[in-house]
Amino acid sequence: MSVPPLGVILSAGKGSRIDPFHLHFPKPMLPICNRPILEHQIEQMKEIGIREVIVVVGHLKDAIRAHLGDGSRLGVEIRYVEQQQTLGIAHAVMQLEPHVDRPFLLYLGDILYVPRDLGSMTWIAEREEATIVLAAKREPSREAIAKNFLVDADATGRVRRVVEKPRYIVNDLKGCGIYHFRPEFFDAVRQTPRTALRDEYEITNSIQIAIDLGQRVFVATVVEWDLNITFARDLLEGNRFWREREGRDNVVGEGAQVHPGARLSGCVIGERARVLHPIALENVVAFHDAVVSSREDLRDCLLFREDVVRCLPARSS
Numbered sequence: 001m002s003v004p005p006l007g008v009i010l011s012a013g014k015g016s017r018i019d020p021f022h023l024h025f026p027k028p029m030l031p032i033c034n035r036p037i038l039e040h041q042i043e044q045m046k047e048i049g050i051r052e053v054i055v056v057v058g059h060l061k062d063a064i065r066a067h068l069g070d071g072s073r074l075g076v077e078i079r080y081v082e083q084q085q086t087l088g089i090a091h092a093v094m095q096l097e098p099h100v101d102r103p104f105l106l107y108l109g110d111i112l113y114v115p116r117d118l119g120s121m122t123w124i125a126e127r128e129e130a131t132i133v134l135a136a137k138r139e140p141s142r143e144a145i146a147k148n149f150l151v152d153a154d155a156t157g158r159v160r161r162v163v164e165k166p167r168y169i170v171n172d173l174k175g176c177g178i179y180h181f182r183p184e185f186f187d188a189v190r191q192t193p194r195t196a197l198r199d200e201y202e203i204t205n206s207i208q209i210a211i212d213l214g215q216r217v218f219v220a221t222v223v224e225w226d227l228n229i230t231f232a233r234d235l236l237e238g239n240r241f242w243r244e245r246e247g248r249d250n251v252v253g254e255g256a257q258v259h260p261g262a263r264l265s266g267c268v269i270g271e272r273a274r275v276l277h278p279i280a281l282e283n284v285v286a287f288h289d290a291v292v293s294s295r296e297d298l299r300d301c302l303l304f305r306e307d308v309v310r311c312l313p314a315r316s317s
Contacts, residue, residue: 004049005122005180006102007076009041010092011109012058012083017230021304026060028109029067030235031287033242034253034270036067037229040242041107042074048119051076054099055109056092058083088200090192097186108177112238114225114245121180121220124157131185131215132207134159135178137223142169148228149175149204151219159217164204175204176223185210232302233311239268239285253288273303 015027028038042053053076057064061082071078081099083092089108096104103125107113121133136151150166151173153159162175188210192201211217227238243251243266250264253271258264261278270288275281277295286292286303293306302309 002122002126003102004051006100006104007042007045007050007053008056008096008100008104008106009038009053009109010056010083010089010106011038011064012056012061012092013086013110014059015110015230018232018235020307020309021232021235021302022059024060024304026057026064026109027229029060029063030229031268031270031285032112032235032238033246033248033251033268034288037112038064038068038109039074040112041109042071042076044113044115044118045105045107046075048105048122050105053078054081054096054104055079056081056083056095058086087194088198089203090189090201090206093181093203093206094186094189094201097183097189100183103180103182106179106181110229111177112227112229112242113176113178113223115178115222116224118178118222120222121178124218124220125180125182128158128216128218130180130218131182131210132159132217133180134162134207134217134219135176135180135222136173136219137176137226138172138221139174140172145169145172145174148177151175153219157218157220159207159211159219161211162204162207164202173219173221176226177228178223179203184215188213188215232309236283236285236300236302236311240266240283243268256286 011028029036150163192206251268255272263280265282273286273290275292280297282299290303
């Protein structure tokens with residue numbers, strides 16, 4: 001039986017569009033049903049046998065280290081690599097080279113995933129002797145593909161090209177931000193230029209360079225659903241989806257105090273949060289330790305500390 005790949009989660013970015021939370025949380029630490037996105041990702045890795053995880057940190061790195069520690073609470077061994085400058089995904093991957101000695105499964109830490117048969121990425125890599133296997137989703141939304149990257153593959157699943165934020169949508173294969181890499185991929189990353197558009201090192205450029213170098217790249221349609229947590233409404237949508245996926249009307253964390261007259265409908269109440277008055281809460285997420293002092297009913301909100309962040313109707317990716 002082959003050795004499982006390393007797990008890698010990229011968690012260094014600031015996520016400045018998710019005000020006001022980026023000042024207090026690295027995006028991968030934002031809660032989905034009272035657990036950080038990072039924990040959901042680590043659980044998915046554990047399901048396919050991964051027990052060693054590297055977390056690439058940067059913005060508010062101490063919050064991640066303090067929560068995850070050495071990983072023993074989650075049943076894994078966690079190491080940390082710091083990305084001191086956030087210059088794109090390929091730049092983050094380059095920080096890994098001194099720490100990686102075997103294939104690794106890499107997640108983008110600010111995306112919530114529902115994968116299926118995730119382990120098939122490893123056996124595809126072994127069967128096809130592939131340097132890279134890209135996780136993809138059959139995406140009905142052309143807009144969603146245009147915001148991510150398109151995977152152009154032949155009938156065998158071998159990738160001919162990848163197109164970042166494509167203008168012309170030639171199929172429904174959307175790249176989703178989970179990658180299985182072998183260490184030889186670093187050869188292509190070293191050759192990746194900094195882009196003029198975003199002044200970053202783009203991972204799709206690195207992948208295309210690998211293809212042009214003759215490295216074998218394949219696609220695996222292993223993502224059923226995904227949501228990039230970019231705006232506050234995405235966090236609300238992610239909690240709603242996950243709560244309904246678990247078949248729960250409401251989620252109430254340990255130590256939370258909810259006024260006996262309060263009415264909850266589709267809510268996630270964090271640990272030690274307090275709802276002080278007999279109000280109705282609908283589609284609301286209260287963070288850990290939030291104090292809900294409103295005397296008016298609340299709907300479609302994120303509650304953080306004593307602040308109320310009202311969200312527009314959520315949208316799926």
